[in-house]
Amino acid sequence: MDKSSLVPLGSNGASSDSGNGVSAQGVQSNGATEALAAFSENALAADWRVNDQFSGNAGPAKYTNEEPTNGFDFQQLLAVMRRRWPIMLAAFLLSTGVGITINLLAKPVYQASATVEVDTGPASSIGPDIAGLEGFVQSKQSRSIDTQVEILRGGPIRAEAKKRLTQDQAKFLQGFAPVTVEQRNDSNLLDVVTRSYNPEVAAAFANAICDQYIDFSRQKNQNNSLGAIEYVKGQIETVKKQLAGKQNELKEFKQKTGIFMISETGTALAGNLAQAQSALQQVEAERAASEAQLKNMRAQLATIPSSKVVPDGITRNPAFDALQTQLTQLEIQRSAALQEYVPESFKVRSLDADIKATRGKMQRMAQNIVSGYKPDPVREPLLQSIATMQSQVWATDARVTALNGQLSEAKKALSQLPEQEFQFSQLTTDVTVLQQSYQQLVAKQKSLEIGVGGQVADARMVFEASPSSSPVAPDKKRTLLYSVMLGLLGAVALAMLVDALDNRIYNDADATRATSLPVLAHIPYIKNTLEQSLVNTGDRVTPLLESFRMLRANIAFSAADKPIRAIVVTSSVPNEGKSNSALNLAIATALGGERTVLIDLDLRRPTQHKLSNLPNAIGFTNVISGQATLEEALQETDTPGLRVLTSGPVPPNPFRLLNSQSARQTILKVIETADFVVVDTPPMLGLADARLISSLVDGTLMIISCQETGRREAGRASDLLLQTGNEVLGTVLTKVPASNDAYGYYSYQHYDRYFSEEDTSGNGLSTHEDAPALEEGNGKKRRSKSK
Template identity: 25%
Template sequence: MDRQPDLRPPLDSELLSASPHLSDYIQVVTRRLWLVLLIFAVTTASAIWAVSRQKTLWRSEMAVQVTDPLERARSLTSPTRVSGMDIFVDPMQSQIEVLQSRSIAERVADELGLRLRRRGTNTVRSELFSDAVVTDEAEPGWYELRYSADGASAALVHAPTGDTVGTADAGEVLEAPGLRFVLKRAPEEFRTYLLEVVPSVAQVASEVRLVGTAREQTNIIDIYLTHEDPELAPKMLGAAARALSEFGARQVRERAESDLEFAEAQLDSARNNLQRSFQKIREFKETEAFTNLTAEEQQLVQRRQDALERLQQLDDQRQALQNLMVDIQAAGVEGVDIVAFLAALPQGVNPQITAIAEDIRDKQDEIQRLLTEERVTPDHPRVQAIRTQLARDEGSLRDAVDRHLQGIDREMAEVRTELDRIQEAQRRFPQLQNRYDELDLQRSIDREMVLYLQSQLYQAQILAQGAGDGFIDVVDPPGAPIEVTPRGKINLMLGALLGLILGVGAAFFLEYLDRTVRTSADVETLLGIPVLGIIPRLRKVDEEDDRRAGLPLIVALDPLDPAAEAYRNLRMNLMFMSTEDEPIRTILFSSPGPHEGKSTTAVNFAVMLAQQGQRVLLIDADLRRPSLHRAMDLLREPGLTNLLVGDAEAREAIRPNVLPNLDMLPSGPFPPNPSELLNSKAMQRLLEELQGKYSHIIVDSPPVLAVTDAALLGAHTDGVVLVLRSGETEQRAAERAVEQLRRVGVRVFGAVLNEVSTSNAEESYYLQYYYGYHPREETGWQRLRSGLSRARFW
């Protein structure tokens, strides 16, 4: 039969551009509802198991006030200097990070002997013993604490060897090699408890889970700790505060020791340089050049030297007093660094100034003590009284300094006048004098360096003395721990929610991996051919009604079955495609692969045509794996193969009236060359001859992709109906099957979507009508099964 291959029909643009509907997503979930429920059940069961094993926890709290350890030490010598911590980092957050560091956790674990821990039952460590100490001599491993029958005493046994390493009565200290703790009475009826000595504190540091939060606009940190041992929790907080304080003190101590060592080394070097300067001056005086001077010249040199020294002393006094006045003007008498002033004050200053300065220092210390130790407010009457006294002292100090500065100015003017007279007299020996001036200048420089380094050494000594003071002040000590109720219900709900999310996610992931043809929309979009029929899954007929083995003849056995109605719909669609100009009389049924229902569809379609009163011939052209003869309970030979090779006549091979108006031509014996037989002239002549005797000829062929028989045989028929199994036929296989048929000029009428489940949301719209009009009487069990099969689960 000469025909042009039909063109692929245009795709529905609305179908391609339509966005997914909510029902599409629900369909994905319901299609794999078993997987969703399985994952949900496993996750929920895991959450229940985890919640059942949750232990009762206890929460302890404390509040501490934190100061910068380096800044506290610096305030003793230079309070106006700004700490680098204040500029570059958040000091409170830094201390919180130190508090939560592994180093602090290990110190706490070591102080409380956490290397000795309870293992096994729900009994916590503090119920068995307290005040544990574990040293490096303790042998790591397992121990058994064996109580006596009355629970009033116990023995500590090394589990691997069975040796008793220590015994004690309740309330007494039990000592063992490297271990020591205060024993308590047995907390319950059990008399043997398992203990473990961990090799290092690093392994138990994770038990110290400190959480710190800084109060806004303050230097106070709230510290929290949650632990299963209510007695141990507050002790761990206290140990953490001590460890943090020691950490800061160690920083200051190391800095102070380093500064002190450096200042001492530099001061020794400066003193040596000063001694060398004095030695050079003495050597200069002892030289012949100096001794040969006249008595008048020697007297002038000595007078100039004394005047320069006195001038330097007066200038040092004035500079120190002027700096003091500048500091008082900038920071007030309460904020001035009197300690540094007294340390740098040269000799010769009016004793009245020194006495007033010492009195001011004492009052500053008193105010600092009231504010820090007694924690009074700045407006407290005692503080205000001391500040009033400081104001009077400030006035006295200013008057004394002004008078002393005036005296210094007068004396310095007199000394300069004296130097001018000496210089006028010394013009007679300038060379010797210049040399002497150089030596004297170097001596002055060395002397200033010694004085400066002495001041630095004094500051370093103050830092070293203050390094031992802690910088952690406990505001609220650890109180009684509060029981923390485990969030069992919330965790269970979260576990169930997680299981639901994982299950739905797994369903969508498998849907993404699924590349099978499931719906009529898939067929029309991918293949560009119409869907002629949607066949539901065929039910199993009763054995007494099904006398034929093999393919289910649901149309013949139960014409009112919903599947039979689906075949009628297929017949209607195919018949409407037939016209007077191009009648459809020979139809080939095939599929991309095996086990997709082509033979079942072909035989039921043939029976449906025969029931309409038309003369129909059913040909089993699957010469490799024939099955129609079993469905009709017929012998396979003679058949189509015999007709093609000329071994039999048509009247011998065709089985008449296997069903009313339906004749059957089985496949016959297996030939060695099926493709050649089906593509032979004999096959073409046979079809043309049979078309004159029958209204319709239905041909069952092998799968398209398995062998070439279907494509070759399709060229001798009016067209092909491609049977696709919903959820089984691969999309790529269906595309290749259609391409292969069109490549050889075979007309593809359309596709039949077979084995469609009623849970398929897109196709159930049609299938529900079939089942809704089904008049069969069903038992209660059958109705229940039918209802469950159509359940939508939403």
């Protein structure tokens, strides 16, 4: 803003000193006024942009707030915290109190841990030497680590474990008995962790869970053995019936044909057939057991997540097929050699060595196929076991093929005997094979029955739990820390929420957002009612006087093309300090050397005569009704240069009276006879008086009570003013606390200290070393240090 365009506060040839607060009648100068005026000019130039087109009452001022809107406004947060500190303190104390209460009332929780080792790998004692038993082997070995963890966590194990405790111990577990089971790294060790309000109960419960699981595993294995025994018994009965049937057939054949023996050749052929059948049954049983174990391993492999590229099984290739074919030929040669040589002969032993070497090559080739991939440390051991088992299955296939060939050759040779001798040999062979199977089943039954009593579990206790001497919960330090942190965050969040829901105006930003108007001044909140009016303090330098001098300076700065000689002072709602602000502004202007008139046009609730201690018998209503002249109605005050036109008697219809031609002429006449006119009007909302009068003056000033006026009310009032098209100068925040952030870096607390030190000479000037003094004679200012 160009400083040359500003209009001086004085008129009628008043000097520039009077424009800066020096009265032409000899009122003392105040250097603070000039400093504050300069500060206001810089503030307006930096923070406000006022439309350059001010032409009479053509349109309202357009104001744009230049405050940055991006980023975090720490000052605004501090302002909210200062305003809402009681709520924040309550939220903080509540959160901290809850934390302390939890620490005082919460029962100490003790933890105990027991460790068991589980077995998932070794073969079953049942044995796979009998076809059909592979199902019991699989059921025993099918539980992985994860499966056993879930079993330990299950409700049945915990329920049975509680039964192992005493009645007094079980009471501590009612309603609170958490149990966690975790695998220790990649080992077979499982940690069973329990918690309780009693350390002895926690340790006893952890040990009881482990003991119950060990008994459960042992019982499971015993049930598997018992199931195998029952299966073997059923097979014995079946074979026994088949053996009895074949023996009866052989007996009837002997009685019918009279043949009780055959030639040595037939006997040898029958023996070879029986031997081949028995060997084939044994090999098939071994293959079935291997297949069952291979299936179980693959099921376990499927439960382990793969982190590397590894095969899930063995892929056959031509080299491996050639080895299997070679093994099959060696098995056939061995079977043929056994027909001529005993097992201890050099021929048979040589074939056994070749067979063993070929099987070793097959196993190594299977392992090389697996190790050729990038290893997975978790899956690799199980994959190696699968490779070995797969090679065993394929080697068994070679033996089965060889035995089937041997069995076919034996049957073919036996079929070349005479018919009756052939039938006799066949029956004899069947009886012999069934007898061998029966004997094998009986021996297996006895072995299983012996092993049932000595059956062991697949788990054992490694470390028993012991009572802990110190609780693990509650963590009092952490609880208190969390409650303090939550209290602080909750207090800030609650303060921000309450402030966002609060409709009241607290600072410049709130006022600007609500009204879209600049804030021209801040009027401090003064507790002492006598000091709230300049009528009582006079020209004594106070923060209140300096605030209104700053307001008067900013009003002058608002004029770009013409001086502001008359303004309307209004507010959105009653009790915002409108009338008192109008009187104080008029007094401050008069103390600055200007001829000032204060008109009370609040004809509904007039108060200026009370604030000024003047009679109200004759006033504005008397003038426009012709009962008195304007000079008779204007009353002098104790403030030099200030006259007051009170309202006079309250009319029955104030708006009609104000809208009359006589009222307009009276107002314009007052403006012509004074340098500056302040018009006190009713509030905006609900009344049209202020809007009507604003068309007769140079600008309108809206008063906003800090921490009392609502944003919606202020916004609605400003909208009504702007809709008239008349000039709206801005707003004034009244009742501003000394700590309010709206006043910026120079708060009223600084003013109090600045004006508290009186000049020892008694001239009312500050004893501050930079306080300005008035140089008599030429009106120039100089700096003088106080003594």
